[in-house]
Amino acid sequence: MLVMQCGWPHRRTYSCLADDFPSAALVVPAALVAAVLGPYGSDAVEYLWCFSLVLEAVAVVPQLRLLQRMHGCDALSSHFIFTLGCYRALYIASWIERAATEDGYWQPFVWSCGAVQVALYGRFFYSYCRAKLRARRLDAPILEYAGLAAAIPATRRNTVFAVATGGSAWVNM
Numbered sequence: 001m002l003v004m005q006c007g008w009p010h011r012r013t014y015s016c017l018a019d020d021f022p023s024a025a026l027v028v029p030a031a032l033v034a035a036v037l038g039p040y041g042s043d044a045v046e047y048l049w050c051f052s053l054v055l056e057a058v059a060v061v062p063q064l065r066l067l068q069r070m071h072g073c074d075a076l077s078s079h080f081i082f083t084l085g086c087y088r089a090l091y092i093a094s095w096i097e098r099a100a101t102e103d104g105y106w107q108p109f110v111w112s113c114g115a116v117q118v119a120l121y122g123r124f125f126y127s128y129c130r131a132k133l134r135a136r137r138l139d140a141p142i143l144e145y146a147g148l149a150a151a152i153p154a155t156r157r158n159t160v161f162a163v164a165t166g167g168s169a170w171v172n173m
Contacts, residue, residue: 085121
């Protein structure tokens with residue numbers, strides 16, 4: 001049942017005002033990068049694999065942008081995004097281990113995609129750990145440094161916050 005619920009927005013928590021990220025802004029460049037820089041030949045399956053690597057690297061951007069626009073994050077979302085980042089960090093540890101133990105292990109395209117993803121998670125990790133150490137709600141400028149966050153007027157920001165949370169208070173971390 002949980003897997004089925006992932007397929008569509010939840011009426012109580014979904015806000016079309018806050019979720020306005022154009023998916024084509026990630027999908028089209030990811031397809032182009034995979035076509036131009038993907039080192040795996042002309043096989044369609046390998047191209048799709050390269051495309052998935054690039055898209056996975058930037059797939060968290062809409063969620064981070066939403067959190068940036070709402071100027072904070074509830075506990076469940078922050079823990080989920082932190083866990084996703086830990087997953088990628090474990091992948092990097094795996095790559096280091098494979099490079100040290102396997103002869104001829106060389107995948108710079110895969111490593112580059114992983115580095116992009118870790119860079120996107122980096123500011124969130126810093127903010128998450130800082131909020132946890134201070135026992136506060138995550139209230140951080142997550143995408144500000146990368147120039148990915150769109151500035152919205154304070155009146156609209158409050159409207160987006162109220163609609164997205166149903167007018168309820170933030171859940172404490």
